[in-house]
Amino acid sequence: MASLSNSLQLKHGLTSWCPGSSSLTRRLPSSSIRFRSFVVAASSFSNDNREFVIVGGGNAAGYAARTFVEHGMADGKLCIVSKEAYAPYERPALTKGYLFPLDKKPARLPGFHTCVGSGGERQTPEWYKEKGIEMIYEDPVTGIDTEKQTLTTNSGKLLKYGSLIIATGCTASRFPDKIGGNLPGVHYIRDVADANSLISSLEKAQKVVIVGGGYIGMEVAAAAVAWKLDTSV
Ligand SMILES: Cc1cc2nc3c(=O)[nH]c(=O)nc-3n(C[C@H](O)[C@H](O)[C@H](O)COP(=O)(O)OP(=O)(O)OC[C@H]3O[C@@H](n4cnc5c(N)ncnc54)[C@H](O)[C@@H]3O)c2cc1C
Known part of the structure; x- marks a missing residue:
């Protein structure tokens, strides 16, 4: 059983593969994303x-x-x-609306579920x-057996799959513990739970220091x- 973190090839994108069926896979020379025929896969595997x-x-x-729904490939599969x-929700809304105080009418779910952003x-x-579509919440994948x-x-x-898409995104880079990266009042923002935690600090704070002056900062x-x-x- 491979641990998930060791088996991921792409941290920032999608990858899919079909173990044991390399003939179904074609690789685009200019891209590290691999595509395969889902139609063939659907008839090739029996997996509950x-x-x-x-x-x-x-x-x-x-x-x-x-996209799966548009292609008639989602229902029961x-x-x-x-x-x-x-x-799934539009993550950009977290810093574009969710963090605002109540008098500014902050964004809240279900208002910004995917695909409203487009x-x-x-x-x-x-x-x-x-x-x-079967949704399994709050249950991270801890291992993959590709055989x-x-x-x-x-x-x-234990879930059996025919084809697997890994879409685990990325995480905020954290300061190490030894320089206080996990002290109370130090926040990172990547998901709703992070945003809720930050809001509870903003409610009590007088001074805010933001490290990182990009869009999110x-x-x-x-x-x-x-x-x-x-x-x-
Ligand atoms: C605050 C913020 C603002 C942003 N604003 C913009 C913007 O304005 N414009 C823009 O283009 N982009 C923006 N981005 C970036 C954009 O949100 C990301 O590019 C996008 O979310 C990537 O989508 P994703 O599904 O690939 O990954 P993510 O959205 O990161 O989703 C990955 C999901 O996988 C889950 N996961 C991780 N590991 C496991 C596991 N082992 N098992 C099960 N689930 C797992 C994670 O919890 C997460 O829910 C912003 C990001 C943030 C955090």
Whole structure:
């Protein structure tokens, strides 16, 4: 059983593969993304209806689910295994609206579920049910066995898959413990849980220091100013 972190080749994108069927795989020379024929795969495997499993319940998973539905390949065939407690959502909304104080009408789920960011349908948890997509929440994948084509989850589930898409995204880079990276009041922002934790600090804070002056840092600064806090970047 390979540990998931050791088996990931791409941290920032999608990869899919079909163990033992390399003839189904074609590689584009200019890209590290591998494509394969899902139609052939669907008839090649018997796996308790989980023809396709997506690991990771972020934006990529949500948009992929929409495409599976458009191709009639989701109903009873697609399963999404997510570490988070929520159906895929538009992560950019976290710093563009979620962090704002109540008087600024902050964004809240279900308002920003994928695919509203592209003007598409808002895919709520009910949408996945209606489309026959199995959603497993708050149960991160901890191991993959590519020979047996199975996944293990943190709660001990063993899931068989026909084709696997890894869409585990990325994480915020953290300061090491030895320089205080985990002290109370130090926050990172990547998901709703992080944003909720940051909001609970903003409610009590007087001074906010943001390390990192990219888009996300500047958006957090704008939110801190909306909370009328003394803010430094
Ligand atoms: C605050 C913020 C603001 C942003 N703003 C913008 C913007 O304005 N414009 C823009 O283009 N991009 C923006 N981005 C980046 C954009 O959100 C990402 O590019 C996008 O979320 C990537 O989608 P993804 O599905 O590949 O990965 P992610 O959204 O990171 O989703 C990965 C999912 O996989 C889950 N996961 C990880 N490991 C496991 C596991 N072992 N088992 C199960 N699940 C697992 C994670 O919990 C997560 O839910 C922003 C990002 C953040 C954090």
